[in-house]
Amino acid sequence: MTPADTTRRSSPPAAVVEAGDPALVVRGLRKSFSGRTVLDHLDLHLASGEFLALLGANGCGKSTALRCIVGLETPDAGTVTVHGHRLGAARGTEPAHLRRQTAMVFQQVHLVRRRSALDNVCAGALGRLPLRRSLAPILFPRALRQEAMACLERVGMADRAAEPAGRLSGGQQQRVAIARALCQRAKIILADEPVSALDPAAAEQVIGLLAGLAHERGLAVAAVLHQPQLALRHADRVVGLLHGRAVLDAAAATLTATDFEALYAPDHRPAEQEPR
Amino acid sequence: MSTGTLSPQIPPAPPRRRLISPAAGAVTAVVVAAHALAWHATEFSPAALVQGWRGMADFLGQALPPDLSWQQVLLPSLRAALITLAIGLLGTTLSVPPALGLALLAARTTAPNRWVYQAARSILSFLRAVPDVVFALIFVTAVGLGPFAGVLALILHNTGVMGKLWAEAMEEIDLGPRDALRVGGASGIQIAAHAVLPAVVPQFVGLLLYRFDVNVRSSLVLGLVGAGGIGFLVNQSIKLFRFDEMVTHLVVVMALVVAVDQLSAYVRRRIGA
Numbered sequence: 001m002t003p004a005d006t007t008r009r010s011s012p013p014a015a016v017v018e019a020g021d022p023a024l025v026v027r028g029l030r031k032s033f034s035g036r037t038v039l040d041h042l043d044l045h046l047a048s049g050e051f052l053a054l055l056g057a058n059g060c061g062k063s064t065a066l067r068c069i070v071g072l073e074t075p076d077a078g079t080v081t082v083h084g085h086r087l088g089a090a091r092g093t094e095p096a097h098l099r100r101q102t103a104m105v106f107q108q109v110h111l112v113r114r115r116s117a118l119d120n121v122c123a124g125a126l127g128r129l130p131l132r133r134s135l136a137p138i139l140f141p142r143a144l145r146q147e148a149m150a151c152l153e154r155v156g157m158a159d160r161a162a163e164p165a166g167r168l169s170g171g172q173q174q175r176v177a178i179a180r181a182l183c184q185r186a187k188i189i190l191a192d193e194p195v196s197a198l199d200p201a202a203a204e205q206v207i208g209l210l211a212g213l214a215h216e217r218g219l220a221v222a223a224v225l226h227q228p229q230l231a232l233r234h235a236d237r238v239v240g241l242l243h244g245r246a247v248l249d250a251a252a253a254t255l256t257a258t259d260f261e262a263l264y265a266p267d268h269r270p271a272e273q274e275p276r
Numbered sequence: 277m278s279t280g281t282l283s284p285q286i287p288p289a290p291p292r293r294r295l296i297s298p299a300a301g302a303v304t305a306v307v308v309a310a311h312a313l314a315w316h317a318t319e320f321s322p323a324a325l326v327q328g329w330r331g332m333a334d335f336l337g338q339a340l341p342p343d344l345s346w347q348q349v350l351l352p353s354l355r356a357a358l359i360t361l362a363i364g365l366l367g368t369t370l371s372v373p374p375a376l377g378l379a380l381l382a383a384r385t386t387a388p389n390r391w392v393y394q395a396a397r398s399i400l401s402f403l404r405a406v407p408d409v410v411f412a413l414i415f416v417t418a419v420g421l422g423p424f425a426g427v428l429a430l431i432l433h434n435t436g437v438m439g440k441l442w443a444e445a446m447e448e449i450d451l452g453p454r455d456a457l458r459v460g461g462a463s464g465i466q467i468a469a470h471a472v473l474p475a476v477v478p479q480f481v482g483l484l485l486y487r488f489d490v491n492v493r494s495s496l497v498l499g500l501v502g503a504g505g506i507g508f509l510v511n512q513s514i515k516l517f518r519f520d521e522m523v524t525h526l527v528v529v530m531a532l533v534v535a536v537d538q539l540s541a542y543v544r545r546r547i548g549a
Contacts, residue, residue, distance in 0.1 A: 070459045100461040110452030112474045123470045127461025135469050177456070184460045 022084075023048045023188050023220035024069070024102070029078035031064055031244075038064045039075070040244035046188065051214035052222040053231035053252065056241035057264050062224040065241070066190045070104045082188065100127045103186030105210075105223075107193035109173045113166030117157060117176045120165050121148040124183035144183075151179040155209055171202025178209060189213065191223035195230070203227065207234050228260045339519035342527060349521050353509060353528045360505035361532065363423050364492035367430025368484065374435045379442035385454065386446060386468045400443070403436025408494050412503045426503030430491050438487055445479040446472055481547055485540040492536045496529055506532075 026044035030037070039061045046052050054062045067073040069080050071087070080087045082098050103124070111120045119137040125144055126134050133139050152158045155175040157168075165173060174194055181189050191210060195203035207223065211234040214221040225231050231238050232252050240248030240263040248259055296304070314320075343349045380386045381396035411429035419425050453471035462470065473480075499507020506525055513522035 072455055072459065096461045099459070102459070104456065104459045106452060106456060108450075108452050110450075110456040112453050112471060114474050114477065115470075123457055123462070124460050126457055126463075126466045126470060129466075131463070131465060134466050137470075180456070180460075186460075 022046075023050075023082065024222075025079075025081040026065070026069060027079045027081075029065060029068055029080070030076045031061070031068055031073060032076055038244050039068065039078075042078070042241070042244060042246055044239060044246060046220045046222050048187065048220050049214055049218040050220055050236050051211045051234060052220075053235035053238045054222055054224045054241060055226075055228060055231060055238055055248075055260070055263055060241040060263075061244040062241050063192050064244075066104065066192050066222070066224065069190060070102050071099055072104075096127065100184060101186055102188040102190060103181035103184045105174070105177050105181055105189060105191040105194050107196050109165075109170075109177045111165035111173055111176060111180075114164055116162050117152060117165055117168065117179075118145065118148055118161040120176055121151050121179045121183045124148075124151075124180035125185070127184065148179070148183050151182040152176070154182060155179045169202070171198050171205060174198065174202075174206050175209065178206070178213070182213070186219070188220045189222075191221070193224050193226065196226060203230060211235070228255075231255075335519060338517070339523045341520065342523040343518070343520040344524060349524050350528075353506060353525050356499075356504075356506040356509050356525075357528050357532050359423050360495045360499065360507065360529075361492060361536070363426040363430065363495035363498065363503070363505050364488060364536075366427045367434055367491045367495065368488040370427070371431045371434035371438060372484070374431075375438040375442060378435065378439040379446060380468055380472075382439060382443040383446035383472075385449065385451065386464065386472055388464060396439075397443075400436050400439040403432055404440060405436070406433065408433035409497060409501055412498045412501050416502045421502040421504070423504030426495055426498040426505060429498055429503065430494060433494075434487055434491060438483060441483050442476070442480060445476045445483070449475040478547055482544045485544050489536050489540045493533055 022045055024044070024046040026042060029039050029042040029044075031039040038059075042061065042065055044065065054065070056062050064073060068075040068078075082101055085098050087095065087098055111117075112123070115123075115137065119140075122137065122140050122144055125147070129140075129144070133141055149158055149161060152161050155178050157172060157175050157179060160168060160172060160176075165176060168176065178189070178191075178194075189210065194210070195206050198206060207225075207230050210221050210223055213219045214236070223235075225235075232255060235252040238248065238250060238252050238255055239246050240259070242248075242263060248263060250259070378396050378400055381388075381392050382400055384393065387393035387396065408429045411432050412425055415425035415428045419428070449472060453475065454467050457467050457471050495503070495505050496507040496510070499505040499509070500511045502508065506529055510522055510525045510529070513519065513525060
């Protein structure tokens with residue numbers, strides 16, 4: 001019995017799927033690096049208003065999946081559909097417009113350290129600004145700065161707007177990065193290990209914030225996590241990856257320790273256990 | 277079973293280090309041979325230097341003490357030093373726009389495609405390879421003797437040097453902010469303006485100040501070929517065998533170079549470059 005066989009593939013709770021539109025659908029995503037398969041026909045879906053946790057051991061393809069979805073990596077095969085529009089198959093101005101609907105929050109935050117938190121948040125809107133209003137922060141329209149302040153307010157960082165990003169703590173920087181994603185007006189937020197470098201309190205705050213954006217604003221949010229407890233507390237649904245495939249897809253509330261064990265230590269799973 | 281403690285057994289001895297590897301030996305031999313050839317090619321001869329001590333003593337006898345007469349030597353020397361400073365300043369600042377433009381095209385992180393990248397790299401290599409003195413000689417024939425030719429020469433050469441150094445600085449940045457903005461749909465120019473350039477500002481300013489320092493010294497040499505400034509006065513003094521005047525000019529040059537060096541170092545320290 002393979003580890004994949006021992007984990008379950010249950011449908012997400014109907015309430016979660018039906019709660020929102022299918023914001024993101026990934027079908028048969030494949031990606032190899034130097035002959036090593038990292039993603040192996042990965043299927044994934046994410047609904048508006050849903051907070052999805054992606055779990056799995058290091059190297060199982062979680063981050064690569066997110067990078068393929070946002071276009072930072074080119075998949076070898078497979079399709080990515082955002083709100084019914086297939087990326088790569090769209091024509092004219094559609095690809096950029098569709099790309100902007102998906103924002104990414106990174107583990108290393110990726111803010112410009114010397115720029116203020118506000119300028120970093122404004123930078124999330126660059127894709128929809130004309131060039132003449134976007135070549136320097138001083139040229140940003142007043143309306144954008146106000147919108148960026150509202151985004152900072154949403155993540156509880158409005159009082160640090162003028163502070164250079166490099167002077168903020170890790171948790172504060174991550175919240176500014178989330179505000180940047182909000183300023184992008186993205187409908188889908190993908191977070192790649194957003195709390196791996198944070199202390200438990202800051203991690204709780206950031207994941208709570210992401211969950212709030214899904215549940216209160218109706219955004220589709222997926223976060224790669226290495227803390228099953230955080231996933232259980234905040235996520236609606238958990239997808240577990242093993243060797244580049246989704247081997248677990250279930251409502252967070254129904255998961256048990258055995259499910260996590262299968263993801264992180266598949267070889268040690270008791271052979272006699274039946275799939276649920 | 278691992279107990280978490282170190283084994284009481286004696287660990288195996290580390291491999292013996294060779295005094296010199298065959299590759300290192302070959303490199304050393306090549307370097308020594310190159311120096312031997314260079315010694316021969318340049319007719320390097322400490323003995324000839326010792327034998328020529330009398331000529332050196334004559335020169336020093338004529339050069340010292342320096343001529344410090346205010347109206348005839350010192351005042352013209354200070355005025356020429358200011359022109360030298362101005363040549364270095366304009367030669368540096370006016371090379372910033374072309375250097376920045378070419379650097380953006382010559383950095384892998386910002387170049388639109390590899391053809392543009394290769395073309396920009398080639399232009400920078402050419403500008404860097406041609407010495408500023410050669411550019412000055414060309415411009416003297418075009419715009420005549422004087423500091424303007426020096427400024428033009430420095431702009432071209434400095435564009436090549438700064439463009440290459442800036443392009444390399446841009447290639448070494450953390451690509452994360454670039455990726456974050458790319459995901460948001462930012463264009464190449466927007467990414468350069470908001471992710472690449474802000475990350476390299478300290479290196480840019482540091483290199484700019486260093487090049488100002490170098491350019492002031494270069495503009496002295498440019499004066500020797502007719503591009504104005506204090507180098508021109510040094511050249512005149514040598515041609516007229518007025519070595520005492522020449523020493524005065526060199527003292528002014530030294531003061532100028534030290535002042536620029538100190539200023540440049542101070543500003544670089546303040547900005548953490």
